Amino acid sequence: MQQPRVVFVLFDDFQALDFVGPHEVFRGTGHYDCRVVATRARPVRTDSGLLIAAEHRLDEVDPATVDTLVVVGGPGVDAAARDPVLVEWIRSTASHARRVTSVCTGAFLLAAAGVLNGRRVTTHWAFAEQLSQEYPAVIVDSEPIFVRDGQVWSSAGVTSGIDMALALVEEDRGRQVALTIARYLVMFLRRPGGQTQFSxxxxxxxxxxxxxxxxxxxxxxxxxxxxxxxxxxxxxxxxxxxxxxxxxxxxxxxxxxxxxxxxxxxxxxxxxxxxxxxxxxxxxxxxxxxxxxxxxxxxxxxxxxxxxxxxxxxxxxx
Structure with missing residues (x-):
């Protein structure tokens, strides 16, 4: 049986934890075919200087084969949102994928592709007002850890991508599988999507x-x-x-x-x-x-x- 394909979109100066956290959740189940893509197949530099290998170019992944799209955030998201090739690929892939997700400021990239128009989404609290101002067609809620609006999921800053990924795994594989992964990752707290970004x-x-x-x-x-x-x-x-x-x-x-x-x-x-x-x-x-x-x-x-x-x-x- 073919595994659902989860594709992570990287760009220069992305936030490492936005990618690594959800990637470890999906890979830990043994149920998903995880792929890492960028505009060019090469090591992509995180905002902290780490190099992550993007094993595939965008044109090497057929949008029609993507089950879950994960768009990460980070300081480089503004430049990424001005890359017409990347934005068009995200737009096309989002129209085929069963689920489209963003972590942190990855929401800006989805918004640039027109995926978030008319949808309720969240992002890192520090960038919520900017997202709302730059993309007035997007309904921005800065409170929750993660939000689901139809097939589009969005999460708040950094580690909240792990919470969202666990919720996605629970939807697909059930509560016990998600619990097992959470325990393996030594997750101390269960954080429901509705929990505020601030205690x-x-x-x-x-x-x-x-x-x-x-x-x-x-x-x-x-x-x-x-x-x-x-x-x-x-x-x-x-x-x-x-x-x-x-x-x-x-x-x-x-x-x-x-x-x-x-x-x-x-x-x-x-x-x-x-x-x-x-x-x-x-x-x-x-x-x-x-x-x-x-x-x-x-x-x-x-x-x-x-x-x-x-x-x-x-x-x-x-």
């Missing part, structure tokens, strides 16, 4: 003093624990009023709001694992399913059940 620990300002650091660490270590203002104040060695003032000044948000955001993120992860909303609400510190639903509506604008249905349909890495 609370990243998008908030960082604590400036040891008492507030201790409080923040405790919240992230166990979101479901008791984190009342009195409990947090005792951990910080401050009065509740003093903690409230210090915490808000250092992080830009009140302690209660911070705790709720961390708990919502924990619930987002758990919702992909099959437990009931009631179980997740208790485990993540909300107490009741109704409290969890209210927090979800406040933070995300959707119900927990709708969130689960939406992102389970995309697939999870394992």
């Amino acid at each position: 609370t620990a990243l998008w908030r300002a960082q604590p400036a003093t040891d008492p507030i650091r201790a409080v923040v660490s405790a919240i992230h270590a166990d979101p479901g624990a008791r984190h009342s203002i009195d409990d947090l104040a005792a951990r910080a060695g401050l009065s509740p009023r003093h903690l409230q003032r210090r915490f808000t000044a250092e992080l830009g948000t009140a302690p209660a709001a911070y705790v709720e955001q961390v708990r919502v993120e924990a619930a987002q992860r758990d919702l992909l694992d099959g437990d009931s909303v009631e179980q997740i609400a208790r485990r993540c510190g909300f107490g009741t399913a109704e409290s969890l639903r209210r927090a979800f509506h406040r933070r995300l604008g959707v119900a927990p059940s709708d969130y689960r249905d939406r992102f389970r349909s995309v697939g999870t890495p394992y």
